[in-house]
Amino acid sequence: MLERLRRRVFWTPRQKFLTSLVVTALVLGLGGYGISRLTTPEDRSCAAGVERPHGSTECVGVNGDGHAFGMPDLAEIAAAIGRENATLKDGEYATVALLLPLTAADHGMRVKVLHEIQGAYAYQYRANHESNSETPKIRLVLANTGKANAHWRSTVDRLKAMTGAPDRLRAVSGVATSSTEVREAVAALTGAGIAVVGTTITADDIANGPGAGHQRFPGLARVSPTNGDEAKALAHFGEVDAAKALLVQDTRTGDHYTDTLKAAFAASLKGAPYEPQLFTSPPDPTDEGTTANTFRQITHLICDTRAxxxxxxxxxxxxxxxxxxxxxxxxxxxSFTVLTGDEGSYLGADSKLNRAALKARLTVRYAALAHPDAWRPAPGRPVPATGGSATAFRTFLTDIARASAKPVPLTDGQAIVAYDAMATAVHAIRQATPKNARYPELADVATQWPQVKGSLRVEGASGWICLDNYGNPYNKAVPIVDLAPDGTQRFVRIAWPEGEAPTASCLPPKRG
Structure with missing residues (x-):
C-alpha cells in the first residue's frame, strides 16, 4: 500500500521529467566545471614578473615593486627598494638588476643575499639623492635564480627582455657565487650585450684576460680580487715557508671557486715536501655529507708531518x-695556522663551528673581500695612503644606515662589496650617457671598463676599484682577517696581491 502511494506521489511522469532535468543540469554543470579546470592554465604567478616554475614552489623572476619572493627576511629591504622605485618617472631612469639566489636553502647564503641587497640599495639611494642630480636615475630590481641558482636560465631570459622601454636594463650586478650555473648566466648576459658587475665572484675562470680566446665574457667587470690575487696576498702577508706547509683540497670538480683556489694555492706552494690531502664534498657543498669523517683522518696525517x-x-x-x-x-x-679564501667569512655566523677549537693553538685566517675596520684608522694601524680611503668608507656608513631599521652587520663584507659593485655599475651607466641624453645605449655601458682607472677609478668602500683592460680589479686591497675564539672576525691588516699598495695613479702596468 505504502509502495503504491510513494510511486504515485513521487514518480508521476511530470516529476520524473523534472528530476531528469535537474540531474542533467547538475551533470552538465559539474562537467563544465571540470573541463574548465582542465583547460584553464594554473595561475602560478607570485607578483609582476615573478612566477613559480612547474615542479617548484619557489617564486622566480624579476621584480622591483617590493616583492620579497616569499622570504620574510627580505621584506624590509624589498619594500624600501619598491618605495624608491615608485618615486621614479618613466623615461628618467636606467635599471640595474641584482641577480642572486634569493630563495637559497642554506642559511649562510640567505644572510649573504640579504646583506648584498642592503648594500646595493644603499648606493641606489645615494645615486638618486646624493649625486648632484646626475642622470639617469637608477631603478633597482631583484632577480631570483632560485635555490642553487637552478632557475638561472628563465630569470636571465627575463632580464634580456628588459633592455627596452620601460625598463631600459643597462647592467646586472650581484652574480655572487663562483658556480657553473653563475658562469653560464654571466655568459648568457654578456653574450646579449648586457654589462655585468660581479660582487663576490672570485674564480679566476669567470673572468676575461689577455690572449685569444680569453674574452669569454665581454662586458664583465668585477670588484673583488680573483682567487689567484687572494692567494698572492696571503703569501705576501704570511711569508709562508713552503717546506712547512700543506694543502688540503676538495677533489669535486666543476666548482669554479674551489678549482681556481686550489690551483692558486698549489702555485704558492711549489717545492712543498708533502702531497695535498684530499677530500670530496657532496654535490651540494652546503650538505654535511660524510666529509667530517675524512677530516678526522686527515688531522692524524697532518700530525705526522712537520707542517x-x-x-x-x-x-x-x-x-x-x-x-x-x-x-x-x-x-x-x-700550533697550526689555517689559511683560506673568502669563504672563511661565513664562519662568524656558523653555529656549528666549535669555537673551543680556536683556543687549541689554532689560528684561522682568511682573505676577506672587505672588512669594516680595513679603512678605519686605529692606534698603531694607520690607513694606507693609497688603495682606498677612510673618507669613502665613512660615506658608505652614512648610506648603509638607510638600508635597515637595525644596524646592518658588516664583518662579512657582503654589504660593502655589493655597495661598491653598484657604485661601479652606476659609474659606467653615467659615463656612457651622452650629453643631453636621458640614458645610454646598451652596448656603450659594457665598453666602459677599460677607462675605470687612474683619476676615473671608483672610490670604493672596500678600496680603490681600478680595472684593467679586461674588467679585473688591479692590486685590490685584500683584508686579512682572523677568526677569533669568540667567533668574531678580527681584522689584522691589508695585504696586496702585488706586495705593496698601488701608486697614487692606480694605472695597471702592461702585462706580458
Missing amino acids: ETVFFAGRHTQLRQFINALGARGCAER
Missing part, C-alpha cells in the same frame, strides 16, 4: 668541519 701552515681549498661547510676536526687533533701541543 705549521695548512692551506685549505674548499667551501665553508667543509672548512668548518675541518677546523672542528683540527681542534680535536692528537698533537694538541703543536
